[in-house]
Every structure is written in C-alpha cells, then in structure tokens.
Amino acid sequence: GQNIDQPTEMTATEGAIVQINCTYQTSGFNGLFWYQQHAGEAPTFLSYNVLDGLEEKGRFSSFLSRSKGYSYLLLKELQMKDSASYLCAVNDDKIIFGKGTRLHILP
Amino acid sequence: ETGVTQTPRHLVMGMTNKKSLKCEQHLGHNAMYWYKQSAKKPLELMFVYSLEERVENNSVPSRFSPECPNSSHLFLHLHTLQPEDSALYLCASSQEGSVRELFFGEGSRLTVL
Numbered sequence: 001g002q003n004i005d006q007p008t009e010m011t012a013t014e015g016a017i018v019q020i021n022c023t024y025q026t027s028g029f030n031g032l033f034w035y036q037q038h039a040g041e042a043p044t045f046l047s048y049n050v051l052d053g054l055e056e057k058g059r060f061s062s063f064l065s066r067s068k069g070y071s072y073l074l075l076k077e078l079q080m081k082d083s084a085s086y087l088c089a090v091n092d093d094k095i096i097f098g099k100g101t102r103l104h105i106l107p
Numbered sequence: 108e109t110g111v112t113q114t115p116r117h118l119v120m121g122m123t124n125k126k127s128l129k130c131e132q133h134l135g136h137n138a139m140y141w142y143k144q145s146a147k148k149p150l151e152l153m154f155v156y157s158l159e160e161r162v163e164n165n166s167v168p169s170r171f172s173p174e175c176p177n178s179s180h181l182f183l184h185l186h187t188l189q190p191e192d193s194a195l196y197l198c199a200s201s202q203e204g205s206v207r208e209l210f211f212g213e214g215s216r217l218t219v220l
Binding site for chain 1: 109111140148149150163173187197207208209210211212213214215
C-alpha cells in the first residue's frame with residue numbers, strides 16, 4: 001500500500017535548527033515534495049527532490065535517500081513565521097500527501 | 108496570492124441543500140485538482156482533470172460531483188452531504204510534466220449541519 005509517515009508535531013526555539021523527517025512506502029516514485037501550510041492558508045511549495053542528496057535553498061534544505069525511502073526538511077535560523085505545518089508528498093503519478101508536521105516555534 | 112482563487116471561503120449548509128464550490132486559476136496550467144483536508148488526516152485527492160478530461164476519481168461518493176468547463180475553471184457540486192463531509196476543500200492546479208508542482212488555492216471551509 002501507500003504510506004507516508006512524518007511526526008505529528010514538533011517544537012523548536014527561535015534561532016535554532018530543526019529537522020523534520022519523512023519516510024515513505026509507495027508503489028512508484030518520481031520525486032518528493034515539501035510544502036509549507038500556515039493555519040488558514042494554502043499550502044505553498046518549498047522543494048522537490050528527485051535524486052539522492054541534499055538540496056539547499058536559503059534557510060531551508062531538503063534531503064532524499066531513495067534506497068531508504070527517507071527524506072528530511074532542515075530549517076535553519078528559525079523564525080517565528082516558520083510556525084506552520086510542513087507536508088511531505090510523494091509524486092507517484094499522482095501526488096500522495098503525509099498528514100503533515102505541525103511545527104511550533106518558541107521565542 | 109498563488110494564482111488560484113476559490114469561492115466561497117466559508118460555507119455552511121444543511122444535509123438537504125445543494126451548493127457549489129468554485130475554483131479559478133490564472134496560471135495557464137492544464138491540470139486541476141480537488142483535495143479534501145480533514146483534521147489529523149492527510150490531504151486526500153478527490154478528482155483530477157487534465158486538459159479538461161477527468162483522469163482521476165478517487166472513490167469519492169456521488170454526492171460530490173465535479174465539473175471542469177475549461178482549463179481555467181473547476182467546480183465541485185455538493186448535494187445531500189453528511190456531517191462527516193465537513194472539511195477544508197482545496198483546489199490546485201499544475202502544468203503536466205515531470206515535476207507537476209501543485210499551486211493551491213486557500214480553500215473553502217465547509218460545515219455540514
């Protein structure tokens with residue numbers, strides 16, 4: 001079956017670093033997305049990984065290991081505005097989402 | 108502003124009502140989607156339209172009826188809904204291709220009484 005797992009909630013401190021993990025088991029794989037969703041708003045695109053390795057984009061980086069069915073999103077120099085849900089999604093001809101990780105940032 | 112607009116943003120309806128959700132995209136994309144987002148559940152894909160043809164229907168009850176009159180507009184017609192259908196309904200669009208990044212609207216929050 002199709003399964004995407006990520007932690008339900010995480011808490012981190014402003015200025016710190018946090019890593020949000022995602023593991024997946026899907027019948028096919030074309031790539032993996034990370035989306036950010038603030039409460040009451042639309043999900044917005046953060047990253048897309050197709051090949052193994054780390055992709056860095058400013059304060060956010062995303063890592064993929066296809067052999068392990070594993071990805072993580074790394075957020076550096078956390079800011080209060082980073083408080084949001086982070087959605088992991090696999091492109092398996094259709095886009096399959098995990099339940100999302102709600103990240104709380106403490107001052 | 109993501110280029111995808113949904114109306115209404117909030118809707119309250121009784122189980123015997125008929126209503127419609129509307130989505131419009133200004134991005135020139137050729138695929139549109141309806142997703143359902145319930146508390147503590149992953150985003151659930153409901154319908155996919157590619158080049159105005161329905162290509163995905165994810166075992167959605169017939170009380171939800173999609174319509175895609177052209178590549179910029181997508182509707183979700185609702186009738187005789189149940190309270191468990193209360194959720195956030197998200198519309199998205201993409202350009203078919205290898206990446207297929209989704210651009211979401213802000214959603215229509217539906218409450219069924």
